[in-house]
Amino acid sequence: MSSPSTPSSTPSDPDAAASGPTFAELGLGEHVLKAIRAVGYETPSAIQAATIPPLLAGRDVVGLAQTGTGKTAAFALPILDRLERGRKKPQALVLAPTRELALQVCEAFEQYAGHSTGVHILPVYGGQGYGVQLSALRRGVDVVVGTPGRIMDHLDKGTLDLSELTYLVLDEADEMLKMGFAEDVETILASTPEDKQVALFSATMPAQIRRLSQRYLRDPQEITVKRQTTTSSTITQRYLVVAYQQKLDALTRILEVENFEAMIVFTRTKNETETVAEKLRARGYAAAAINGDVVQAQRERTIAQLKDGKLDVLVATDVAARGLDVERISHVVNYDLPVDTESYVHRVGRTGRAGRTGDAISFVTPRERRMLGAIEKATRQPLTLMQLPTAGDVNATRLARFDDSITAALAQRDRIDRFRDIVAHYVEHHDVPEGDVAAALAVVAQGDTPLLLDPENDAPPTEFAAPRKARGDFRDDRDDRPARRDRGSGDRVTYRIAVGRRQKVEPRQIVGAIANEGGLDRSDFGQITIRPDFSLVELPANLPADVLDRLRRTRISGQLIELQVDRGPGGSRSGGPRSSGPRSSDQRGGGSRYGSDRGSDRGGDRGSDRYDDAKPYRKPRTR
Secondary structure (H helix, E strand, O other): OOOOOOOEEEEEOOOHHHHOOOOHHHOOOHHHHHHHHHHOOOOOOHHHHHHHHHHHOOOOEEEEOOOOOOHHHHHHHHHHHHOOOOOOOOOEEEEOOOHHHHHHHHHHHHHHOOOOOOOOEEEEOOOOOHHHHHHHHHHOOOEEEEOHHHHHHHHHHOOOOOOOOOEEEEOOHHHHHHOOOHHHHHHHHHOOOOOOEEEEEEOOOOHHHHHHHHHHOOOOEEEEEOOOOOOOOOEEEEEEEOOHHHHHHHHHHHHHHOOOOEEEEEOOOHHHHHHHHHHHHHOOOOEEEEOOOOOHHHHHHHHHHHHHOOOOEEEEOHHHHOOOOOOOEEEEEEOOOOOOHHHHHHHHOOOOHHHOOEEEEEEEOHHHHHHHHHHHHHHOOOOEEOOOOOHHHHHHHHHHHHHHHHHHHHOOHHHHHHHHHHHHHHHHHHOOOHHHHHHHHHHHHHOOOOOOOOHHHOOOOHHHOOOOOOOOOOOOHHHHOOOOOOHHHOOEEEEEEOOOHHHOOOHHHHHHHHHHHHOOOHHHOOOEEEOOOOEEEEEEOOOOHHHHHHHHOOEEOOEEOOOEEOOOOOOOOOOOOOOOOOOOOOOOOOOEOOEOOOOOOOOOOOOHHHHOOOOOOOOOOOO
């Protein structure tokens, strides 16, 4: 191969795609454009707009871009556009660091080749039987997508002929080198024709990648996609301060309270994936683990179950989850913080892809505060401090799900009519109120474990407490609450209103509605605490009766707020403010319309054994 010159550089702005060229203007053929339209792509991403033209022109390319920027289409579309039909030997080889990424790239090629006749694509990776791969290679393959190790095996056995290779792609080259494939990659490159076209894609440009580019690429055009942040703006990033021994209970509470569809939980070690998955299954969650020790057939079954909705929680290590792109993943939880910021970006990138929204929650132990600061600095995005859900939060969520299951059952009129006769028969012969019979049936359905946690025992260990802010490392989301006077002054009362997180209310909506209807100033508001089914608002203790009457008829998000004094556990819901003044912060929280449960704002749990006293209520699957 000829000696390379200094790579030319083409910076690319991700926002340019919105006003940049169309796919047709990039020079792609009609059969590829039809496939693009069928997939639903409208405009090229930044890396696609900058990379496709030089690849179509035959230039070697070095593309520097993060995960999730559309790199696969950037090299797959021009390759498919230029493939020659009827050749038996592979024309294109794509090297990927993991089996998951190889399969993902292969699936993308098959999508983009939907309107191209006679194109054969083969994934080649370890853990899959040789028989399938050998049969396909004998029949003839146009594009091979594989991991370096298995490609090397075929080259050693003489079962993969790359003598007619025209295109070679190194996808996530920095990851391949980091995983120890440097020697294999160089051997494969040296075993291919010198006149091939090479595209190298990497998130970073370390010295080893630079040397590889200079040695094996000819006059490459270097394309850099500049991003204002390294994590997507569609991802909400939060963190929870938690001691190591309390992580499982914290995760269980988050699983109960968060409205998630599917979740990846990242741990640092292989053993931890199995341990966490097993304990989650014992608590009633559809969870499974993947790591480097899981055989490939089982890995594929597990990922298929995640895609199909048969699995809700995947516990994984960094390498095992590389390349996963499952649309159902709405949440990522860093059970263990990664050892570097790049791994954090890759983990968080498993959600919020292709414009979708996502949530990332990181567990931070007191010793890991410095690492949290490094993540915020590297991503240029602050992580928001969150509080552990209290027993009251968990109970409110369980009751809401219980409500939903009753509502769903009531819709089954035929079955309801049959059971109504059975209940009437019991009432007639045992002289028991129908309400008691319904409650007894709920006990039978729930089993021996109680539905609700005991809020009386919900005192949090100190590790769950929000830390004091120090040197800007930590941020407290309570800073955004309205300013309030000293709660101990006795001039405020805590009121309960019948809207909460389920109605998607925010403090500004509560302040605006109550201030407008009650003629109050913003300075009249104290602390506002939003729970799943209700909210607590501190207001002046001497509000006139006519103001209180107007506020009870106030609506937020279309729902009556039914303002009333919050009485705490066992308290009456009628009457005026208590003479004892407002409740303190450790008395507020919990509860629902079924009763007021006491809990701490910070929440917590003393141990996994007590948490298991009330197992999560899981709504029956209706698939």
